Amino acid sequence: xxxTLLRCAGKFVAxxxxxxxxxxxxxxxxxxxSFLSVTGPASFLGDPELKTLQMYVDKINKDGGVLGRxxxxxxxxxxxNASSARNFASRLIRSxxxxxxxxxxxxxxxxxxxxxxxxxxxxxxxxxxxxxxTTPVKHWVFKTPQSDRMAAERILADMKARGFTRIGLISxxxxxxxxxxxxTLEVAKNMxxxxxxxxxxxxxxxxxxxxxxxxxxxxxxxxxLNFGFGQGPAIVTRNYAQLGIKLPxxxxxxxxxxxxxxxxGKAAEGLRLxxxxxxVPDSLPxxxxxxxxxxxxxxxYEARWNAKVSTFGGYAYDGxxxxxxxxxxxxxxxxxxxxxxLENIHGYVGVTGEFTMGPxxxxxxxxxxxxxxxVQNGDWKLIN
Amino acid sequence: MLSEFLQYxxxxxxxxxxxxxxxxxxxLIYNASHVINFAQGEFLMIGGMTTVSLTGMGVPMPLAIVxxxxxxxxxxxxxxxxxxxxxxxxxxxxxxIITIGASIFIRGLAQLVWGKEYHVMPNFSRDEPIRIFGAxxxxxxxxxxxxxxxxxxxxxxxxxxxLIGKAILATSMNKQAARLVGIRTQLVLMLAFMVxxxxxxxxxxxxxxxxxxxxxIGIMLGLxxxxxxxxxxxxxxxxxxxxxxxLGVVEAMTAGYVSSDYKDAVAFSMILVxxxxxxxxxxxxxxxxxx
Numbered sequence: 001x002x003x004t005l006l007r008c009a010g011k012f013v014a015x016x017x018x019x020x021x022x023x024x025x026x027x028x029x030x031x032x033x034s035f036l037s038v039t040g041p042a043s044f045l046g047d048p049e050l051k052t053l054q055m056y057v058d059k060i061n062k063d064g065g066v067l068g069r070x071x072x073x074x075x076x077x078x079x080x081n082a083s084s085a086r087n088f089a090s091r092l093i094r095s096x097x098x099x100x101x102x103x104x105x106x107x108x109x110x111x112x113x114x115x116x117x118x119x120x121x122x123x124x125x126x127x128x129x130x131x132x133x134t135t136p137v138k139h140w141v142f143k144t145p146q147s148d149r150m151a152a153e154r155i156l157a158d159m160k161a162r163g164f165t166r167i168g169l170i171s172x173x174x175x176x177x178x179x180x181x182x183x184t185l186e187v188a189k190n191m192x193x194x195x196x197x198x199x200x201x202x203x204x205x206x207x208x209x210x211x212x213x214x215x216x217x218x219x220x221x222x223x224x225l226n227f228g229f230g231q232g233p234a235i236v237t238r239n240y241a242q243l244g245i246k247l248p249x250x251x252x253x254x255x256x257x258x259x260x261x262x263x264x265g266k267a268a269e270g271l272r273l274x275x276x277x278x279x280v281p282d283s284l285p286x287x288x289x290x291x292x293x294x295x296x297x298x299x300x301y302e303a304r305w306n307a308k309v310s311t312f313g314g315y316a317y318d319g320x321x322x323x324x325x326x327x328x329x330x331x332x333x334x335x336x337x338x339x340x341x342l343e344n345i346h347g348y349v350g351v352t353g354e355f356t357m358g359p360x361x362x363x364x365x366x367x368x369x370x371x372x373x374x375v376q377n378g379d380w381k382l383i384n
Numbered sequence: 385m386l387s388e389f390l391q392y393x394x395x396x397x398x399x400x401x402x403x404x405x406x407x408x409x410x411x412l413i414y415n416a417s418h419v420i421n422f423a424q425g426e427f428l429m430i431g432g433m434t435t436v437s438l439t440g441m442g443v444p445m446p447l448a449i450v451x452x453x454x455x456x457x458x459x460x461x462x463x464x465x466x467x468x469x470x471x472x473x474x475x476x477x478x479x480x481i482i483t484i485g486a487s488i489f490i491r492g493l494a495q496l497v498w499g500k501e502y503h504v505m506p507n508f509s510r511d512e513p514i515r516i517f518g519a520x521x522x523x524x525x526x527x528x529x530x531x532x533x534x535x536x537x538x539x540x541x542x543x544x545x546x547l548i549g550k551a552i553l554a555t556s557m558n559k560q561a562a563r564l565v566g567i568r569t570q571l572v573l574m575l576a577f578m579v580x581x582x583x584x585x586x587x588x589x590x591x592x593x594x595x596x597x598x599x600x601i602g603i604m605l606g607l608x609x610x611x612x613x614x615x616x617x618x619x620x621x622x623x624x625x626x627x628x629x630x631l632g633v634v635e636a637m638t639a640g641y642v643s644s645d646y647k648d649a650v651a652f653s654m655i656l657v658x659x660x661x662x663x664x665x666x667x668x669x670x671x672x673x674x675x
Contacts, residue, residue: 043500173645200644204604206402206595209395209520210639213388231502231596242513242520243391263504263596266511 027065029072030333032057032323033098035088035113036127036316037105040080045105048301048313049127050075053102055304056320066324067331074098078109085109086116093120099333100326102319104128105312107175114141123339125323127315130179134362142342142362144318144352148176148227149183150367151253154274155225156184156191158372158383164222164248168197168215170208170236172228176254180227196221203232209239216245223247229254234263241267248272253370256311261378272383274370276311276352283382289349297351314351321350387518392640393633394521400632401528402594405587406609407616407624408535409580414618415543416552416576419479423463423487424584425606429494430456431585432597436503445506453585459490460581464574472570487602494599505592524593531590532625535583539621542579552576611651615658617668626666630654 034053037046057073065071074096078085085104092098093116100123104110107130114133117124117140124141126133131147159167167188171181177200188195197218199211215224224247226236233255240249249271251260256275261268277284277294284291297317301309325348326341327333345364348355353369372383406428413421434452439445467486468479508527513520543549554562555572563569588597595601609628616627631651638650658666 199639201639202648204608206591206605207395207399207636209398210392210636211644213391213395214640214644217388231598234502234596242522244520259501263502265504 027069029070030066030327031072031074031096031098032320033092033096033101034073034075034103035078035085035092035101035109036075036103037080037109038077042080042106044310045127045312046077046080048307048310049103049105049316051305051307052301052313052316053320055301056317059300060324066327067333071324075103078105080106080109082106082108082112086112089113089116093117093122098122099335100323100338101125102127102316102323107133107179110141110143114138117141122335123323123326123342125319125342127312127319129176131183137360137362140339142322142357142364144315144322144350144355144363146253146352146365146367146369147183147363148180148252149187150365151274151370152180152184152187152227153191153367154370154372155250155252155272156187156193157367158272158274159223159225159248159250160191160193162223162248165193166196166220166222167193168199168218168221168224168247169195170197170199170201170211170215170224170226170228172230172232173200173202174229176229177227177232180252180254184225184227201228201232201236203230205232206235207239208232208236209243212236212239212243212245216243216247221247223250225250225252227252227254231263234260237264237271238267241269253311256373258308261375261380266378268375269378270375272372272374275373275380276314277371278309278311278314278351279373279380280371280382289354290351293349294351311352318350318352318355322348322355388640390517390519392636394516394519394525395640396633396636397529397629398522398525398594398632399635400612400629401525401532402587402591402605402628403608403612403631404625404628405528405532405535405591406584406605407613407628408532408539408621409584409587410610410613411539411619411621411624412552412580412583413576414613416556417479417573418476418556419468419483420610420618421577421580422480422483422606422610423490424580424609425602425604426487426490426494427456427460427581427584427602428588428591428605429491429597429599429602430459430581431588432505432592432601433494433498433503433599434585435589435592436505436597437498439505449589452589453582456581456585456588457578460577460579461574463581464577468573468577469570487606491599491602498599500599502596502598504596505589507593508590522594524590528590528594531586535586536621536625539583548572548575611655613665615655615665617662617665620665620667623665623667630666 036049038050057071061070076088102125104126107128110126110128126143129145131149133143171177197215201208226233251273253274277290281294281298298309326338329341330337343357345357353365355364357364373380374383409424431452434455435448438448463486467482507524509523513522551567551572555569612628612631613624616623635647635651639647
């Protein structure tokens with residue numbers, strides 16, 4: 001009696017297990033791999049990026065997934081360390097066997113994993129800024145943020161439009177600042193402008209009045225640009241106000257956040273910088289195709305996490321949406337088909353800008369996707 | 385020309401005064417135990433961050449500062465009790481390594497409690513800078529200098545005029561002999577850590593309006609302060625102040641007259657030169673090693 005019962009139960013379990021396996025096969029998840037700097041010095045990048053990915057993967061799954069299959073996010077924290085980013089990229093490719101990678105908060109982490117990705121022939125959408133990631137074009141590598149070169153182009157174009165052609169440059173010696181400096185010098189040359197003063201400061205400096213005094217005393221300087229990151233630019237801004245320099249002042253997109261306004265305080269009044277429309281979603285004209293996307297992302301993110309939305313999370317939003325769009329267009333997760341579909345993306349309106357990729361453009365944005373903002377009465381004001 | 389020079393000088397003094405104030409904190413513990421307390425920067429951070437978060441909660445600034453300094457003092461005692469005291473027979477190098485570990489721990493704790501953002505603290509007096517011959521000086525720099533001067537005098541008096549100060553010096557010179565004449569060396573050490581935490585947190589509060597403050601501000605300011613202390617001669621209060629100001633002025637002058645790219649290089653070469661010719665620093669005690 002007991003024996004037959006056990007046999008029955010055994011059969012039942014076997015059938016149930018087989019059923020489970022089959023239903024799992026029917027909707028095998030699409031695996032999206034990610035390595036981000038969720039903790040460590042670059043956590044202000046990785047933290048909102050991960051939150052965005054998690055939130056939208058959940059949302060897409062609730063709405064029925066992609067190609068009828070749910071998404072599965074496999075993510076690792078590289079702590080801002082390029083060599084662990086490389087290890088995690090290798091793990092994503094070899095043991096997790098993901099279909100596409102969306103990640104790499106910093107340029108260092110991205111560039112460290114590029115050789116692996118190219119070798120494994122798997123599409124990779126990076127969330128880091130530097131121009132080297134997609135110039136020269138790498139077959140499998142795409143990215144969502146604008147490059148620092150575009151920021152330089154946007155700033156210098158705005159200066160030129162206001163009639164300034166002789167500029168003073170002060171930049172941080174960190175990766176962001178020094179790359180921005182190189183790009184600014186090149187762009188200025190191409191646009192027929194002249195960098196008449198070129199000063200630097202290191203990340204741990206607490207006073208930059210000496211450098212600013214030098215720039216102010218340079219003959220013929222008409223506007224000043226600070227390319228930097230972190231608290232340094234806020235100190236530069238305060239020193240600028242203390243010295244009473246009256247020249248027009250520009251900052252880079254590196255400090256386009258509300259926390260910069262809080263740090264620099266009244267000293268920031270009147271300065272301009274290029275930024276994502278995410279900072280001023282409500283002042284965008286209704287004709288702007290990005291307005292709805294940006295407003296939606298902002299309200300959804302803030303409702304879900306109870307924290308202020310950041311530009312960096314927007315990069316992850318665009319990365320994930322581009323991946324989804326490409327997989328849908330390809331109708332499969334076959335690597336080469338998805339890569340082709342990514343290259344063919346045309347006019348996707350995202351949070352960061354309007355993406356139009358091509359075989360020789362794996363970023364898909366132009367300088368106009370930056371908006372020029374001015375600080376007025378302690379808040380951002382859209383200029384153009 | 386003059387205004388330019390003055391501007392560089394003022395910049396140097398502002399930076400230097402910050403370094404000097406931090407360097408002072410290293411002096412005390414070094415005097416008591418020959419330990420270089422690398423958690424000194426963390427006391428600085430506790431001072432600044434506590435003040436900012438208390439004022440954010442609506443506590444008036446003077447009270448917030450007092451509470452912040454007291455909290456740092458408690459941390460100083462805890463550090464000595466739970467990290468240094470259990471390793472009492474260990475040699476100085478081990479103790480220094482322990483302080484590095486403690487600093488990482490405190491920083492992690494601060495990151496959990498306060499998050500990773502930078503915070504602003506308003507100037508103590510007015511926001512408007514002071515103008516002298518076309519150069520400008522941040523009014524907070526005067527506070528830093530003033531507080532630094534008061535602390536130096538207080539330290540000198542403490543070590544030469546009070547019994548506790550003398551007990552601390554005695555302990556540093558010869559622990560065993562000090563114990564034999566009835567000094568409770570563990571208590572003295574604890575006291576030294578507490579006072580140095582107080583010093584560090586005062587420095588943290590005074591420089592915060594200039595440098596901003598965040599959970600990791602202690603790393604960068606702590607290291608620069610240590611360098612200043614080494615130039616001036618570890619253990620000397622006057623040396624800490626002179627070392628700090630010298631470092632700051634050299635940095636600013638290099639940035640102004642040579643190139644901002646070489647600012648740190650020149651400052652660090654200066655340390656090499658000073659320590660090469662005067663291994664104990666500018667004002668360090670001439671000590672003969674017993675063999």
